[in-house]
Amino acid sequence: MTATPFTPIEALIGGTLIGLSAVLIMLLLGRIMGISGIIGGLFDARSPSEYSWRVPFLVGVVIAPIGFAFATGQPPVITASPDVMLMAIAGVLVGYGATTGSGCTSGHGVCGLARFSRRSVAAVAVFMTAAFATVYVIRHVV
Amino acid sequence: MKNATVIIAAFLCGLIFGFGVLISGMANPAKVLSFFDVAGGWDPSLALVMASALAVTFLGYRLVLHRTHPVLTTDYVLPGATDVDGRLLFGAAVFGIGWGLGGLCPGPALSALIDGGQSVATFVFAMLTGVAVAKFVGRSNPPIAASHEQNA
Numbered sequence: 517m518t519a520t521p522f523t524p525i526e527a528l529i530g531g532t533l534i535g536l537s538a539v540l541i542m543l544l545l546g547r548i549m550g551i552s553g554i555i556g557g558l559f560d561a562r563s564p565s566e567y568s569w570r571v572p573f574l575v576g577v578v579i580a581p582i583g584f585a586f587a588t589g590q591p592p593v594i595t596a597s598p599d600v601m602l603m604a605i606a607g608v609l610v611g612y613g614a615t616t617g618s619g620c621t622s623g624h625g626v627c628g629l630a631r632f633s634r635r636s637v638a639a640v641a642v643f644m645t646a647a648f649a650t651v652y653v654i655r656h657v658v
Numbered sequence: 659m660k661n662a663t664v665i666i667a668a669f670l671c672g673l674i675f676g677f678g679v680l681i682s683g684m685a686n687p688a689k690v691l692s693f694f695d696v697a698g699g700w701d702p703s704l705a706l707v708m709a710s711a712l713a714v715t716f717l718g719y720r721l722v723l724h725r726t727h728p729v730l731t732t733d734y735v736l737p738g739a740t741d742v743d744g745r746l747l748f749g750a751a752v753f754g755i756g757w758g759l760g761g762l763c764p765g766p767a768l769s770a771l772i773d774g775g776q777s778v779a780t781f782v783f784a785m786l787t788g789v790a791v792a793k794f795v796g797r798s799n800p801p802i803a804a805s806h807e808q809n810a
Contacts, residue, residue: 519692519695519698519701520683520686520689520692520701520703521701522701522703523683523701524703524706526682526683526703527682527683527704527707527710528706528707529681529682530678530679530680530681530682530683530684530707530710531682531706531707531708531709531710531712532678532710532711532714533674533675533677533678533681533682534675534679534682534707534711534714535678535710535711535713535714535715536674536714536718537671537672537674537675537678538675538711538714538715538718539714539715539718539719540670540671540674541668541671542718542728542734543718543725544667544671544728544729544730544731545664545667545668545728545730545731546727546731546732546733546734546735547731547734548735548737551763551765551768552764552789555764555786555789556789556792556793559789559793560793568665568668569664569665569667569668570668571668572666572668572672573668573671573672573675574672574768575669575672576668576669576672576673576675577673577676577769578768578769578772579673579676579772580672580673580675580677580679580680580769581676581680581685581769581772581773582772583677584676584677584680584681591772591773592680592686592769593688594685594686594687594773594774594775594778595686595687596687596688596760596761596770596774596775596777596778596781597687597777598777599777600776600777600780603760603777603778603780604781604783604784605756605759605784606756606757606781607756607760607762607767607780607784607785607787607788608756608784608785608788608791609752609753609755609756609759610753610756610757610760610762610763610764610767610781610785610788611756611764611785611786611787611788611789611790611792612749612753612788612789612791612792613749613750613751613752613753613754613756613788613792614749614753614763614764615749615789615793615796616748616752616753616795616796617745617746617747617748617750617751617753618737618746618749620753620763620764620765621708621757621763621765622765625708625711625712626708626712627715627719629712630712630715630716631719631736633740634742635737635739635741635742638742638747638750639746639747639750640750642747642751642754643750643751643753643754643757644754645754646750646751646752646753646754646755646757646758647754647757647758648694648758649754649758650694650754650755650758650759651691651694651758652695652696652697654758654759655695655697655698656697656698
């Protein structure tokens with residue numbers, strides 16, 4: 517995979533929409549918009565009433581590319597590694613790690629930092645460092 | 659919390675989030691990995707995505723959390739934990755390694771699913787498995803899973 521171009525306008529529009537979603541979830545439903553937590557709640561039968569917002573939220577996230585393709589005239593560009601085994605290992609680490617660490621990019625990185633959560637500051641520092649280090653090792657050491 | 663308004667609101671918020679990650683490029687593993695590749699052809703876009711998302715959320719939360727209760731529900735459910743413990747740091751490290759390997763974090767992975775082919779489908783299935791395993795392991799260690807909403 518080669519380097520991708522810097523796209524500041526798209527980055528700012530996209531980031532603003534992500535933030536808008538987080539604010540609306542708090543304003544309307546009083547919940548943290550943390551994707552790993554929202555997914556994790558589906559495996560947690562202790563409070564079934566939580567399904568009534570978790571499921572439609574996740575459906576929206578999954579089918580968003582259909583609206584994206586309709587609005588822009590083309591599907592989003594998704595270029596992933598063709599190594600299925602690598603993607604399987606990565607997926608397990610992401611799901612297990614984010615759940616064990618009580619959050620991912622959205623929960624800790626957006627909502628948690630916006631609340632000045634000490635746990636989120638620590639988690640973001642660790643997962644960003646781990647991701648930078650992993651890419652460095654994969655692309656420049658191995 | 660079981661009415662059509664909640665369902666529609668949650669669905670629309672999911673769509674907005676999905677549009678955000680798709681427009682920003684966060685759902686494209688190639689772009690995410692370019693951001694993390696500081697020693698290669700660095701693409702700083704993701705820093706702007708996170709900065710703008712954080713700025714909007716910070717300002718929005720300041721306005722929203724002054725209200726006595728959310729519009730459609732009775733109470734705010736906010737994480738109460740404050741301790742930076744080993745479990746948090748271990749989980750974050752494991753998550754970061756996975757993010758660096760695959761270029762996808764949980765939300766963007768879901769928005770990449772339809773157009774991402776076999777690689778992304780495999781990632782998402784594996785990710786859901788990882789969440790389920792962590793939930794199962796967490797349940798056998800009850801002191802940590804005291805609240806049903808401990809995620810940040």
